[in-house]
Amino acid sequence: MPVALLDRRLLFVTGKGGVGKTTVAAALGLLAAREGRRTLVCEVDAKGNLTDFYETPRAGFQAREVQHDLHVMAMDTEESLKEYLGLQLKLPLLAKIGPLARTFDFLANAAPGVKEILTVGKLGWEVRERHYDLVVVDAPASGHVVGQLRAPQAINELVKVGMVRDQTGWLMDILGDPAQTGVVIVASPEEMPVTESLELIGRIRDETDVDVASIVVNRVLPELFGRAEEEIFERLREPEHAGVFASSLGAPAEPVLEAARLAVTLRRTRSGHLSRLRAGVDPTLPILYVPELFVRSHGLRATNQVAEALGAELGF
Amino acid sequence: MSSIDQLLASKEIVVTCGSGGVGKTTTAAALATMAAVHHGGKVLVLTVDPARRLANAMGLEAFGNVETRVGAAAFADADQEPRGELWAAMLDTKQSWDDLVRRHAPDDATHDKILANPLYQNVTGKFVQSHDYIAMERLYELHASGKYDLIVVDTPPTRNAIDFLEAPERMADFFSSRLLRWLLAPYRSRLMNMASRPFYQVADRILGSQFLEDIAEFFMLFQTMYDGFVERARAVERLLVDRRTTFVVVTTLEPAPVQEARYFVDALRARDLQLGAVVLNKVLPGYLLDRDATTAATKLCDDPAGVAAALPEDIGERKSVERVLHEIGASFLNFQVVAKREAEQRHDLGAAADVVAAVPYFDTDIYDLGGLVRLGEAVWR
Numbered sequence: 001m002p003v004a005l006l007d008r009r010l011l012f013v014t015g016k017g018g019v020g021k022t023t024v025a026a027a028l029g030l031l032a033a034r035e036g037r038r039t040l041v042c043e044v045d046a047k048g049n050l051t052d053f054y055e056t057p058r059a060g061f062q063a064r065e066v067q068h069d070l071h072v073m074a075m076d077t078e079e080s081l082k083e084y085l086g087l088q089l090k091l092p093l094l095a096k097i098g099p100l101a102r103t104f105d106f107l108a109n110a111a112p113g114v115k116e117i118l119t120v121g122k123l124g125w126e127v128r129e130r131h132y133d134l135v136v137v138d139a140p141a142s143g144h145v146v147g148q149l150r151a152p153q154a155i156n157e158l159v160k161v162g163m164v165r166d167q168t169g170w171l172m173d174i175l176g177d178p179a180q181t182g183v184v185i186v187a188s189p190e191e192m193p194v195t196e197s198l199e200l201i202g203r204i205r206d207e208t209d210v211d212v213a214s215i216v217v218n219r220v221l222p223e224l225f226g227r228a229e230e231e232i233f234e235r236l237r238e239p240e241h242a243g244v245f246a247s248s249l250g251a252p253a254e255p256v257l258e259a260a261r262l263a264v265t266l267r268r269t270r271s272g273h274l275s276r277l278r279a280g281v282d283p284t285l286p287i288l289y290v291p292e293l294f295v296r297s298h299g300l301r302a303t304n305q306v307a308e309a310l311g312a313e314l315g316f
Numbered sequence: 317m318s319s320i321d322q323l324l325a326s327k328e329i330v331v332t333c334g335s336g337g338v339g340k341t342t343t344a345a346a347l348a349t350m351a352a353v354h355h356g357g358k359v360l361v362l363t364v365d366p367a368r369r370l371a372n373a374m375g376l377e378a379f380g381n382v383e384t385r386v387g388a389a390a391f392a393d394a395d396q397e398p399r400g401e402l403w404a405a406m407l408d409t410k411q412s413w414d415d416l417v418r419r420h421a422p423d424d425a426t427h428d429k430i431l432a433n434p435l436y437q438n439v440t441g442k443f444v445q446s447h448d449y450i451a452m453e454r455l456y457e458l459h460a461s462g463k464y465d466l467i468v469v470d471t472p473p474t475r476n477a478i479d480f481l482e483a484p485e486r487m488a489d490f491f492s493s494r495l496l497r498w499l500l501a502p503y504r505s506r507l508m509n510m511a512s513r514p515f516y517q518v519a520d521r522i523l524g525s526q527f528l529e530d531i532a533e534f535f536m537l538f539q540t541m542y543d544g545f546v547e548r549a550r551a552v553e554r555l556l557v558d559r560r561t562t563f564v565v566v567t568t569l570e571p572a573p574v575q576e577a578r579y580f581v582d583a584l585r586a587r588d589l590q591l592g593a594v595v596l597n598k599v600l601p602g603y604l605l606d607r608d609a610t611t612a613a614t615k616l617c618d619d620p621a622g623v624a625a626a627l628p629e630d631i632g633e634r635k636s637v638e639r640v641l642h643e644i645g646a647s648f649l650n651f652q653v654v655a656k657r658e659a660e661q662r663h664d665l666g667a668a669a670d671v672v673a674a675v676p677y678f679d680t681d682i683y684d685l686g687g688l689v690r691l692g693e694a695v696w697r
Contacts, residue, residue: 190681248627255608259601
């Protein structure tokens with residue numbers, strides 16, 4: 001029996017750009033906090049718009065509580081390094097020496113995996129120290145997330161000795177434990193997002209030890225008509241009814257009918273991609289559905305709606 | 317400039333940019349296809365990560381690092397007789413880096429050592445926006461080959477849309493960095509000065525000296541290519557500023573991509589790069605904003621029974637007809653909320669460029685050349 005999604009300790013939320021990754025990460029955090037879990041949501045992919053979804057000021061490296069039990073932070077590898085030096089090496093003064101910090105920053109940019117390990121290390125540390133019940137990561141888009149999840153292994157292979165290597169062991173234990181860590185893949189029911197999600201699941205399985213916890217399909221269109229109703233709809237569209245419509249509606253019905261046809265076709269196209277997604281994954285992998293929101297903006301109100309939809313899917 | 321048609325006819329390089337998931341790759345392919353069909357000459361689309369189906373649709377087994385010509389059959393299927401040739405290639409980051417090293421390494425021994433360095437493979441994947449840089453570098457290479465009249469290049473989905481614009485400059489800075497020299501100094505001379513000693517002591521403790529030496533060796537090898545690299549990075553920079561190059565910002569009208577597009581427009585302006593056009597993808601139909609249609613939809617929602625009563629009985633069972641009518645009205649009003657939000661965004665973006673072209677929301681996916689032409693025609697004039 002797999003561990004319930006919100007009972008894990010560390011969730012990486014990823015997906016192709018534009019599918020609503022940040023919305024889902026924000027909503028999962030909101031839901032978890034409401035369900036009484038002390039939650040941290042961390043944005044890694046520094047677009048800096050996570051807090052737009054909560055309508056609060058921008059997040060910084062120091063976590064801030066934005067609602068009861070809901071904390072937000074933005075990853076900053078330089079800050080993470082300073083914290084690490086201070087905490088792990090007991091070197092608070094050295095970490096402040098200008099050129100030293102700059103050189104480390106430079107090294108973090110240049111050396112493979114250093115930035116990633118500083119990111120994942122900080123997140124894992126929050127989990128290990130039990131500062132929160134759940135850490136939700138608004139992770140980088142599909143292509144980059146594997147590098148991050150693999151970082152401890154990569155460092156472990158590249159670095160033979162030293163304190164960084166010593167730190168990778170416990171981190172790999174947390175990441176590799178499905179009871180603690182999981183990846184949530186967000187997809188919209190469209191061609192490229194589905195294709196990329198399927199590829200990503202394969203890569204995570206082949207290249208990392210991290211468990212894929214769930215897929216969230218975002219922006220699912222409502223089904224307008226059942227089969228019998230669709231026949232009625234088709235008859236309504238016949239031109240002979242245009243006159244009746246025009247007189248009873250006080251305006252031509254054509255654009256309204258056309259909009260419904262567009263909605264029906266879109267829904268059908270998307271169903272095709274959904275089926276492809278379902279057929280391509282392990283049938284035991286949970287898939288959660290979030291409806292398309294017809295809203296004016298993607299602020300807190302929309303985040304609430306997504307949280308409610310996810311809550312319903314998770315049985316809360 | 318007055319149209320995309322004009323723009324493509326007069327430029328040698330078109331760079332499409334925008335945030336992920338907005339249809340950038342498809343738009344680049346559509347623009348190149350249209351140029352090949354209408355303008356003639358040799359047109360190349362250089363893409364980063366195309367849908368396999370798109371490659372198949374172009375009659376290609378797959379996009380490779382090597383340019384492949386799109387065959388006549390694909391055009392025939394789309395009822396097109398191109399005046400010119402359409403070529404396609406994909407960016408293979410690893411391969412392109414290997415090529416670059418081969419070109420700039422002073423001798424075979426250095427070349428072999430770099431490729432054998434344990435860090436090389438990792439570094440080429442992650443090294444200071446290597447992906448962004450290599451895309452621009454490859455563009456330069458293809459343009460300099462003189463084989464193409466027009467190159468349409470699709471940019472990598474960067475975390476930050478302007479990263480790739482700055483990549484050449486950063487690459488040059490990186491190799492001329494004093495910090496890098498300082499970092500490498502002890503590995504050259506084995507003599508540490510007092511200022512750097514604490515750093516190495518800490519670095520050794522944290523990373524282990526072997527790892528540091530691997531890094532140092534790698535950068536020392538790379539330094540042998542310094543001049544070639546910097547010179548090339550500057551040339552790539554000049555090419556982007558050149559008036560023969562133009563940028564097309566692609567976006568949907570969703571809030572986040574629009575924000576990114578706006579940011580990008582400003583970034584181009586600040587760098588004196590030419591913004592040729594803005595292409596708006598997946599734009600909902602204009603009739604969603606129509607006042608009369610709104611009246612009709614509202615009526616359907618409020619009084620489906622009244623409308624159903626006026627319709628002939630053979631349409632269907634009364635209650636079902638009422639429900640269908642109500643759904644039709646409600647669906648219209650739902651989409652209208654989004655359409656209104658989008659119209660506002662469109663208005664804001666409209667002022668940004670001389671050419672703003674809108675692509676309607678196609679209700680099916682684009683998976684063949686015909687689809688690309690359909691998209692292209694929507695923006696052409």
